[in-house]
Amino acid sequence: MTSGLDLPTVLFLQKTSYIAGALTLGYLRRTSTDSRGVGLLAASFLMLAAGATLAGYAELYPALYGALSLVNIALAVSGYGLLALAFVLISNPGRKFNTWYVFLPAAATLVVGLATDFHLDNTYRAATFTLLGCLTMAAAAWVVRRDASREPLPIRKLVAAILAATSLLSLVMGLEFSFQSFPVLDVVEGFSLMILSKFVLAIAIVMFISERQRVKIQKLADLDPLTGLHNRRSFNANAPNNPQPGDAVLFLDLDHFKQLNDRHGHALGDEVLSTMAEAVQSVLPPSALLARHGGEEFVVFLPASAGDALLHAERIRKTVSGLRVSSLGFEVKVTTSVGIARALHHGSTLQDLCRRADRALYLAKAAGRDRVCDADRDILQKKFTTRAWVHDDPSN
Numbered sequence: 001m002t003s004g005l006d007l008p009t010v011l012f013l014q015k016t017s018y019i020a021g022a023l024t025l026g027y028l029r030r031t032s033t034d035s036r037g038v039g040l041l042a043a044s045f046l047m048l049a050a051g052a053t054l055a056g057y058a059e060l061y062p063a064l065y066g067a068l069s070l071v072n073i074a075l076a077v078s079g080y081g082l083l084a085l086a087f088v089l090i091s092n093p094g095r096k097f098n099t100w101y102v103f104l105p106a107a108a109t110l111v112v113g114l115a116t117d118f119h120l121d122n123t124y125r126a127a128t129f130t131l132l133g134c135l136t137m138a139a140a141a142w143v144v145r146r147d148a149s150r151e152p153l154p155i156r157k158l159v160a161a162i163l164a165a166t167s168l169l170s171l172v173m174g175l176e177f178s179f180q181s182f183p184v185l186d187v188v189e190g191f192s193l194m195i196l197s198k199f200v201l202a203i204a205i206v207m208f209i210s211e212r213q214r215v216k217i218q219k220l221a222d223l224d225p226l227t228g229l230h231n232r233r234s235f236n237a238n239a240p241n242n243p244q245p246g247d248a249v250l251f252l253d254l255d256h257f258k259q260l261n262d263r264h265g266h267a268l269g270d271e272v273l274s275t276m277a278e279a280v281q282s283v284l285p286p287s288a289l290l291a292r293h294g295g296e297e298f299v300v301f302l303p304a305s306a307g308d309a310l311l312h313a314e315r316i317r318k319t320v321s322g323l324r325v326s327s328l329g330f331e332v333k334v335t336t337s338v339g340i341a342r343a344l345h346h347g348s349t350l351q352d353l354c355r356r357a358d359r360a361l362y363l364a365k366a367a368g369r370d371r372v373c374d375a376d377r378d379i380l381q382k383k384f385t386t387r388a389w390v391h392d393d394p395s396n
Helices: 007-031 038-060 062-091 099-116 122-149 155-179 187-222 232-238 257-264 266-283 309-321 350-366 375-379 386-391
Strands: 248-254 289-294 297-302 324-327 330-333 336-342 372-374
Touching: 007 038, 007 187, 038 062, 038 187, 062 099, 062 122, 062 187, 122 155, 155 187, 187 232, 232 289, 232 297, 248 257, 248 266, 248 309, 248 350, 257 266, 257 330, 266 289, 266 297, 266 309, 266 324, 266 330, 297 309, 297 350, 309 336, 309 372, 336 350, 336 375, 350 372, 350 375, 372 375
Parallel strands: 336 372
Antiparallel strands: 248 297, 248 336, 289 297, 324 330
């Protein structure tokens, strides 16, 4: 690699890259509602820029060389400490950490510097600066990659890769400064690559926060805010439009839910819905898709591989009938009615299964509630009479 730039120009561009990165991150911090840690990252860039500026002044004013060099290395330690903490918080905004702990190593650096004058040696200072960058970048890469199990954003791999590459670059530069030999990268080349890495890292963080917000917006669009289940739109998007023979749809409806709301209030009604959703989800196989269809009605898609839909429906009914929900001194017992419809042949549609399951649910409620109605068995055998339809309103 060759460069047409001299070292002073490269060092100026390095400071410029820190400032540009800080401005970008500062703007992101002001405009994003989910940007914990971004402000710290911007502050770390500014500290590193200030440190680099003081290093330049130290060369211009020999009388102040010792003081400026010591402050320079202390700012570097603080800046990289803030950088590591920033990535810890950006990767997982829920983490708790006292920011002031980050400045303890900088205070220790000042004490050691005053006692040993190690900062007066350019080799020590440059090696400390770059090796510290290597450690913090490596730690940040590890944290970002590890948190993928909690929040599997695809952008994590890119951010972790940039951090790891920057860490490796810092390691190479640190070793070369330590031995005063530059067989891999000369000083200008190394600092040029560091400048590029800072620009790329700032852009990657903007992409990271944007992707996190996009995922959250998608969840808000797909999930029911009360129960955390899929909503009707998400159910229709995720269940197959053309179910295979044996696939089934179950419609569930809480019995007498309107009377429960009227008697005990909507707060208890919401608690009942949440409790039921959690209970039903706990007894369904992993391959099932459970969604809140609207109001007190839920829908389940069961692939044929999940087993007998009737057995699952009965398990759901028994689980719900065993629930007791208490609030404000009241304890209520809830039950559910279930309608089942299966895909009997190729060419069945999800809409058709939902319509038949809803019809079966209506008949289950008309027959007395707290029961399961199988569209392929009970409706065809005409077990429910017109009399039941007329005298028992199944709408609640």
